Amino acid sequence: MTILSNFQVIADNIIYFFVGRWPEGPLGGVGLTLYLASASCILSIFGGLILGLLSVSKKKWISWPSMLVINTIRGVPLLMVIFWMYFLLPAIFGKVITETRTVILGLTFFTSAYMSQIVRAGIEGIPKGQMEAAISTGLTHWQAMIYIILPQGLRNMIPSFVNQFVSLIKDTSLAFIVGVSELTHVATQINNRTMAFPTEIFFFIAVVYFIICYAFTSLSRNLEKRLEWRKAI
Amino acid sequence: MKNLVAILMMTAAVTVAAKSFAAPPADTLAEVKKKGVLVAGVKDSTPPFGYIDEKTRTIIGYDIDFIHAIARKINVKVELKPVTSASRMAQLQEGNIDMIVATMTKNPERAKQIDFSHTYFFTGQKFITRKGSVKALKDLEGKKIGTTKGSTSEQQARKALPTANVLSYDDYPQAFLALQQGKVFAMTTDESILLGLLAKSPEKSKFEIPNIQISDEPYGIGMRKGDKNFVDFVNKAILELEKSGEAKKIFDKWFGPKTDYHIQRNFKITADK
Amino acid sequence: MLSYKFDWSVITSGQYHEWLISGLKVTIQLSISGILLSFLLGLIVAVMRMSHLKLFRWSACVFLEFTRNTPLLVQIFFWYFGSYKLLPTAVNEWLNNTGFEFAAALIALTIYTSAFIAEDIRSGVLSIPKEQMEAAQSSGFSYIRSMQYIILPQAVRITIPPLVNQFLNLAKNSSLAMTIGVMELTYQARQVESYTFKGFEAFTAATVVYLAISVIITFLVDQYNERVLQIHKGA
Numbered sequence: 001m002t003i004l005s006n007f008q009v010i011a012d013n014i015i016y017f018f019v020g021r022w023p024e025g026p027l028g029g030v031g032l033t034l035y036l037a038s039a040s041c042i043l044s045i046f047g048g049l050i051l052g053l054l055s056v057s058k059k060k061w062i063s064w065p066s067m068l069v070i071n072t073i074r075g076v077p078l079l080m081v082i083f084w085m086y087f088l089l090p091a092i093f094g095k096v097i098t099e100t101r102t103v104i105l106g107l108t109f110f111t112s113a114y115m116s117q118i119v120r121a122g123i124e125g126i127p128k129g130q131m132e133a134a135i136s137t138g139l140t141h142w143q144a145m146i147y148i149i150l151p152q153g154l155r156n157m158i159p160s161f162v163n164q165f166v167s168l169i170k171d172t173s174l175a176f177i178v179g180v181s182e183l184t185h186v187a188t189q190i191n192n193r194t195m196a197f198p199t200e201i202f203f204f205i206a207v208v209y210f211i212i213c214y215a216f217t218s219l220s221r222n223l224e225k226r227l228e229w230r231k232a233i
Numbered sequence: 234m235k236n237l238v239a240i241l242m243m244t245a246a247v248t249v250a251a252k253s254f255a256a257p258p259a260d261t262l263a264e265v266k267k268k269g270v271l272v273a274g275v276k277d278s279t280p281p282f283g284y285i286d287e288k289t290r291t292i293i294g295y296d297i298d299f300i301h302a303i304a305r306k307i308n309v310k311v312e313l314k315p316v317t318s319a320s321r322m323a324q325l326q327e328g329n330i331d332m333i334v335a336t337m338t339k340n341p342e343r344a345k346q347i348d349f350s351h352t353y354f355f356t357g358q359k360f361i362t363r364k365g366s367v368k369a370l371k372d373l374e375g376k377k378i379g380t381t382k383g384s385t386s387e388q389q390a391r392k393a394l395p396t397a398n399v400l401s402y403d404d405y406p407q408a409f410l411a412l413q414q415g416k417v418f419a420m421t422t423d424e425s426i427l428l429g430l431l432a433k434s435p436e437k438s439k440f441e442i443p444n445i446q447i448s449d450e451p452y453g454i455g456m457r458k459g460d461k462n463f464v465d466f467v468n469k470a471i472l473e474l475e476k477s478g479e480a481k482k483i484f485d486k487w488f489g490p491k492t493d494y495h496i497q498r499n500f501k502i503t504a505d506k
Numbered sequence: 507m508l509s510y511k512f513d514w515s516v517i518t519s520g521q522y523h524e525w526l527i528s529g530l531k532v533t534i535q536l537s538i539s540g541i542l543l544s545f546l547l548g549l550i551v552a553v554m555r556m557s558h559l560k561l562f563r564w565s566a567c568v569f570l571e572f573t574r575n576t577p578l579l580v581q582i583f584f585w586y587f588g589s590y591k592l593l594p595t596a597v598n599e600w601l602n603n604t605g606f607e608f609a610a611a612l613i614a615l616t617i618y619t620s621a622f623i624a625e626d627i628r629s630g631v632l633s634i635p636k637e638q639m640e641a642a643q644s645s646g647f648s649y650i651r652s653m654q655y656i657i658l659p660q661a662v663r664i665t666i667p668p669l670v671n672q673f674l675n676l677a678k679n680s681s682l683a684m685t686i687g688v689m690e691l692t693y694q695a696r697q698v699e700s701y702t703f704k705g706f707e708a709f710t711a712a713t714v715v716y717l718a719i720s721v722i723i724t725f726l727v728d729q730y731n732e733r734v735l736q737i738h739k740g741a
Contacts, residue, residue, distance in 0.1 A: 077682075
C-alpha cells in the first residue's frame with residue numbers, strides 16, 4: 001500500500017504538527033491555532049458587544065458612525081485587515097508588536113464587526129415591551145440595556161458566538177501568510193522540506209481542522225436546540 | 234460617547250502618521266546587551282541556510298551558525314524568528330527583529346532602506362529546469378518561471394527575461410514543488426538555494442541547473458539604517474570569524490565534501506570597498 | 507514627525523498603476539465566475555441535501571460538513587498542490603498549460619462558497635410551507651419539477667440577502683488566491699510594496715477597491731430587491 005506508506009511523513013512529524021517547536025522553542029501547530037482562535041474569540045466578544053451596543057443606540061451620531069465602522073470592516077478581506085494591522089499597530093502603540101499579537105488583533109478587529117451583528121440581532125430579538133417596562137421602573141436606557149435586555153439576549157447569542165469561534169479557527173490559517181507558525185504554516189514548512197507529499201499533508205491538516213471545527217459546530221447546534229426547547233416552555 | 238469620536242480621530246491620525254513609528258532602538262548593540270538576547274530574522278524553509286531539523290524541531294543552517302557565532306561575541310542568547318523575503322525588511326524596520334540573516338542579497342535599492350554587513354556568502358542567480366530542456370537563456374523566453382515574492386530573484390528574472398511570465402510563491406520550495414508538478418517551466422533563485430532544493434528533492438535525477446547565470450548574489454546581514462555601532466560590531470565579528478578559520482568551518486559544515494552540495498568556497502569574507 | 511513621504515503618483519500612473527489595474531481585473535474575473543459557479547453548485551447540493559434518496563442526502567451532508575469546517579486556504583493549497591497526485595498525467599499537463607493557478611483558486615472558492623449557499627437555500631426552502639410541495643406534486647409535478655418551478659424560485663427570492671452576503675464573502679476571499687500565485691489585487695498590492703516600499707499607498711488603493719466592490723454589489727442587489735418585492739406586492 002503505497003498510499004499508506006506515504007502517510008509516514010505525517011507520523012514522522014506528528015509532534016511538530018501539534019506543538020511546533022515547543023517546549024524548546026515557541027508553541028506552534030495546532031496548539032498555536034487554538035491559542036490564536038481562543039484569544040481572538042474572547043477579545044472580539046467584547047469588541048462585538050461594544051460595537052453592537054453602539055450601533056443600536058437611539059442617537060444617530062453614535063449609531064451612524066459605528067455602523068460605518070462595522071460595514072467598512074465587513075467590506076474588506078481579512079487578509080487586508082491583517083496587512084493593515086502590520087502597518088498601523090506599531091504607530092498606535094508606539095512600540096513593536098509581535099506577529100502573533102498582530103494576527104490576534106487583526107482577527108479581533110475583523111471578527112468584532114461580525115460579532116456586533118450577532119449582538120444587534122440578539123438585542124432586537126427581545127420584545128420591545130421589556131425595554132419600555134424597564135424604563136418605566138426608573139432605569140435609564142443604558143441601565144435597562146445592560147441589566148435587563150443584554151443578559152437575556154446573550155443567552156440567545158451563545159450558539160452564534162460558537163459559530164464565530166469556528167470561523168475564527170478557520171481564519172487563523174491566514175496567519176500563515178505573515179509567518180506565524182500555526183497549523184497551516186507548519187504544514188507548508190513540512191511540505192517544503194519533504195516536497196513529495198503535498199496531497200497527504202494538506203489532506204491531513206484538513207482533517208485536523210475538520211475534527212476541531214466539527215466538534216464546535218455540533219456544540220453550537222446542540223445549544224441551539226436546547227434554547228429552542230427552553231423557549232417552547 | 235466621546236470615546237468613539239476619540240477612537241475615530243485616533244484612527245484618522247494614525248492613518249496619516251502611519252509608519253512614523255516610535256523609532257526602534259537607535260543603538261541595537263546596547264539594546265541587545267541590555268535584554269540579553271539577539272533576535273534574528275531567518276529563513277525556516279531554505280536548506281542549508283535555515284531550515285527545521287526534523288528530529289530536534291529547531292532551526293539550523295549556515296545562516297544560523299553565523300548568528301550563534303555573533304551572539305557568542307556579544308555574550309547573549311539567540312532567538313530565531315522565521316521571516317519571508319517579503320516580510321523581512323518591514324520586520325527589521327519595525328524593530329521586531331534585530332538583524333536579518335536570511336539569504337539576503339545586498340543591492341543598492343535595499344541599501345537605501347537598511348544597512349548591510351560585509352558579504353558573508355557569495356553566489357549567483359541560476360535556474361533549475363527539467364533535464365535537457367534549457368541550453369541557453371533564450372530557451373526560457375516566454376515561459377512560466379517560478380520564484381519567491383519580494384526577492385531579488387524575481388526582479389532579476391523579470392529584467393533578464395522580459396517576455397517570461399514570472400510567477401511568485403511564498404517560499405522557494407513551493408516554487409520548486411510547482412516545477413516538479415509541471416506548473417512552471419523553470420524556477421530561479423540563487424544557486425546555493427537551488428542546490429539545497431535539488432539535494433532534498435526525491436526526484437532530483439529529473440532536474441538540473443544549467444550553466445546560465447543572470448546575476449551575482451552577495452549575501453549580507455541586514456541591520457537598521459544608521460545603526461553604526463551594531464553594523465561595525467557585526468562587521469568586525471565576521472572578519473574575525475574569517476581570520477580564525479571559523480567562517481570556513483561553517484562553510485564546510487554545510488557545503489563541504491561531506492554534504493550533498495559539495496561546492497568550492499570561491500570567496501573570503503573581506504571588508505567591502 | 508513624519509518620517510514617511512507619501513507618494514500617491516506610484517499608484518495613480520505608470521507601471522505600478524498598471525499592475526494594480528490588472529490585479530483588479532483578475533479579482534473581478536475570479537469573483538464573477540466564482541459567484542456564478544458556486545450558485546449553481548450550491549443549488550445542486552441543496553436539492554441533493556433535501557432529496558428523498560438516502561445516498562444523495564448523505565453525500566450532500568458529508569460534502570457540506572467537510573467543506574464548511576475546513577479553512578479555505580487549506581482547500582486552496584489542497585487543490586493546487588495536492589490534487590496533482592490524484593489526477594492522471596494528461597489532465598495535469600492540460601491544467602498546467604491552461605494556467606492552473608486561476609483554475610485551482612476558482613475550484614476552491616466555488617466549492618467552499620457553494621456549501622454556504624446550499625445551506626442558505628435549504629433554509630429558504632424550509633421556510634416555504636410544506637403544503638406547496640404537496641399541492642404541486644398532487645397536481646402532477648414530479649419532485650424535481652416541483653422544486654424547479656414552484657419551490658426554488660420562491661426560496662431563492664427569500665434567500666437573496668444571505669446569498670448576497672456569500673457573494674461578497676467570495677469576492678473578499680478571492681484575495682487568498684495570491685498564496686498560489688494568482689496575480690489578483692492583493693498579490694499586486696504586495697508586489698507594488700516590495701518593489702517600491704510604498705505599501706501604505708498600495709494597500710490603501712486595494713482596500714478602497716474592495717470596499718467599492720462591496721458597496722456596488724450591495725447597491726445593485728438592493729435595487730433588484732426593491733423591484734422584485736414591488737412586483738411581488740403588486741401581484
